[in-house]
Amino acid sequence: MTKEKTFSLIVDAVREILPELAGHDFADTDTLDALGANSMDRAEIVMTVLEEMDLDIPLVDTHGPQNLGELAQHLSDTAAVKAG
Amino acid sequence: MSDSAGLVVTGIGVTTAVGRGKADFTRALFAGEHRFAVMERPGRQSGTRFVGAELPAPVPSARLGARELRTASLTGQVALATLDEAWTEAGLDGYDPDRVGLVIGGSNLQQRELVLAHDRHRAKPHFLRPSYGLSYLDTDLCGLCTSAFGIRGLAHTVGGASASGQLAVIEAAEAVASGRVDVCVALGALADLSYWELLGLRAMGAMAGEDHADAPGDACRPFDKGRSGFVYGEACAALVIERRGARPEAPAPYARLSGWSVRLDGNRNPDPSLAGETAAIRQALDRAGLTARDIDYVNPHGTASPTGDTTEVAALKACGLTHAAVNATKSITGHGLTAAGAVEAAASLLQLRHGRLHPTRNLTEPVDDAPRWVREAAVEADIQHCLSLSMGFGGINTALCLSACAA
Numbered sequence: 311m312t313k314e315k316t317f318s319l320i321v322d323a324v325r326e327i328l329p330e331l332a333g334h335d336f337a338d339t340d341t342l343d344a345l346g347a348n349s350m351d352r353a354e355i356v357m358t359v360l361e362e363m364d365l366d367i368p369l370v371d372t373h374g375p376q377n378l379g380e381l382a383q384h385l386s387d388t389a390a391v392k393a394g
Numbered sequence: 395m396s397d398s399a400g401l402v403v404t405g406i407g408v409t410t411a412v413g414r415g416k417a418d419f420t421r422a423l424f425a426g427e428h429r430f431a432v433m434e435r436p437g438r439q440s441g442t443r444f445v446g447a448e449l450p451a452p453v454p455s456a457r458l459g460a461r462e463l464r465t466a467s468l469t470g471q472v473a474l475a476t477l478d479e480a481w482t483e484a485g486l487d488g489y490d491p492d493r494v495g496l497v498i499g500g501s502n503l504q505q506r507e508l509v510l511a512h513d514r515h516r517a518k519p520h521f522l523r524p525s526y527g528l529s530y531l532d533t534d535l536c537g538l539c540t541s542a543f544g545i546r547g548l549a550h551t552v553g554g555a556s557a558s559g560q561l562a563v564i565e566a567a568e569a570v571a572s573g574r575v576d577v578c579v580a581l582g583a584l585a586d587l588s589y590w591e592l593l594g595l596r597a598m599g600a601m602a603g604e605d606h607a608d609a610p611g612d613a614c615r616p617f618d619k620g621r622s623g624f625v626y627g628e629a630c631a632a633l634v635i636e637r638r639g640a641r642p643e644a645p646a647p648y649a650r651l652s653g654w655s656v657r658l659d660g661n662r663n664p665d666p667s668l669a670g671e672t673a674a675i676r677q678a679l680d681r682a683g684l685t686a687r688d689i690d691y692v693n694p695h696g697t698a699s700p701t702g703d704t705t706e707v708a709a710l711k712a713c714g715l716t717h718a719a720v721n722a723t724k725s726i727t728g729h730g731l732t733a734a735g736a737v738e739a740a741a742s743l744l745q746l747r748h749g750r751l752h753p754t755r756n757l758t759e760p761v762d763d764a765p766r767w768v769r770e771a772a773v774e775a776d777i778q779h780c781l782s783l784s785m786g787f788g789g790i791n792t793a794l795c796l797s798a799c800a801a
Contacts, residue, residue: 329460351461353524361521369524 311363311389317382323358324378327351338379356381365389401567402647402799405484405634406740407476409584410727411447411627415479420744423752424772428726430610430625435468437506437513440589444596445603445610447627447728449584457542465525467507469584470538472630473498477539477581480632485643486577491546495575496539499562500583500732501553502591503532509588535583547575551583553732554656555786556697558582559631560735560794564654566635577636582736584630592626600624600664600699615756616696616722617703617767624697627728631736633743638799648743652779652797653682659789666702670791671709675781678793679713684779686714689795691751691780692765693742696722697729702785707762719775721768725755735784735792742796746777 321336328347342352356372367388375381406416411429413419433439433446454463455474466474477496481487486494508530515522528534536549548569554561559582566580587595595601602623606613614625638647655677659670679686692715694706710716723741724730730737745751751768760767782794 327461327464329464350525350528357521357523361518366520 311386313382313386316359316363316386317378319359319362320355320378320382323355326358327354336378338377340378341376359385363389365392400638401570401635401651402638403633403649403651403743404636404644404647405480406648406743407479407632408737408740409449409452409472409476410629410730410737411449412726414450414453416740416744420748423723423726423741423744424750426726426753426755426772428611428614428755430613430728432607432610435506437510437588438592440593442589442592443604443607444589444592445606445613445625447625449628455542462538462542465529466538467504467529467586469503469586470535472584473535473539473581474542476630477543477579477632480579480634481543483645484577484634485645486634489577489641491544493547493576494545495548495566495569495578496536496545496581497562497566497569497578498532498535498551498581498583499554499558499736500585501532501551501558503535503583503732504529504586505591506586506588509590554790554792555788556695556729556731557735557784557786557790557792558732559730559737560739560782560784560792561656561790563633563635563736563739563794564656564792566633567651567654570635570637576640577634579632579634580736581632582630582730582733584628584733585731587626598664601626602698612756614698614725614728616698616725616754617707617761618698618757619759619761621698621700621703623699624724624729627724627730629727629730629733629737631733631740633736633739647799649746649796650799651794653678653680653684653795655681655793657791659791661789664787666705666785667789667791668705668708668712670789671706671783671785672712674791674793675709675713675783678781678795682795682797684795687717688779689715689718689781690777691719691742691745691775693723693738693780693782694720695783695785696724698724704761706783707765711764716764716766718766719751719768720765721751721754722757723752725757726752735782738784739782739794739796742780742782746780746796746798749774749776751775
């Protein structure tokens, strides 16, 4: 899955879990913290994206990326490696 | 015993299938309405046709943001809306949050939602939402409610099976009486059953319903010879308890909590106990400084259980309460299980305030002629002292005396 497609899935998940951001114009540099997500929201968002990607990895493996763009790149890369 | 003198109820919230909010609820009570039908909520049926009373769509509390609403269970949403009504009536906004408490009656409250979550993730459990780790706990309701209302004094759940709601009232009263908090809200939470619990209750012979699927309005018949068990009803109620006169801004109280009792049978089973029920009634009367003759009205547990109803009537007779008027709120609301004791305390308080007693639906052939039943129509009544009773599986008997406040 491309980084762009993954980013789109992340945006969909953020809008589902933080409905007050429905009209927000998301950018790669957005961070979940700055968007108002608490620890549970962040975990829910990432798990929602992992399910959409059918990517079975521990949540702890997603803790490195610092913003939405980095998270999209990381998940896209991880999915590619898992797919071989 | 702690001092129960001066504890009053200053706010009520009620959500039942027949009425959302106490104005609707009170009107439906006196009209003897019902909303029994074959239940349709997802997770309620599995090749079955269980009859019960389901709520209309809940109206979310304005205190809940869209983000919290997304993850709040039905039990949570109804708790918030019900608490909001009681809280607003009592005027608790702005009161010292460290001196306000919340006791939630009930355990295993969100079973249907858990079943739906299990079904959704059965084939892919590794994608179970992290929030499940929080939301499966009953105490998640404490978090939801205390964050929405800013409660800081205390919050916990109490489990007493079908006596949970009344046990919450008693625990909240004890919290105020002991000085732990100035104001405590007792909330009988909605017990959101799935088909699994309904199947279990049917298998044990406690529940009527499926055999009445073609005439759901006839299914719930407390104290009638034709009864065949309880009929489930979604419900929730909240009562604000405080010392009379402690807050100048508090509204006129509904009534005084004049006495209460919790007595155990030492019995794990669902069997009712005459000894346990009479002990609870007598202790509550003693604590209130009342005799049976002082009681004008009894709001009984009255589930329509074959042995439960006859045992309860025997307890009323043994305690000398046959002169008191008796009706059965569950004939109108269904059995709210964990919520029932709080809903019925609220019904008692509303009847006391309005000077009227609601009818008992389907009481066409009473199991006993001794109690002074209120049957097909509401009646006027000057109630000075009433008694509300709850019994739970596992031998839990509770009794609550409510007394009109002297001017």
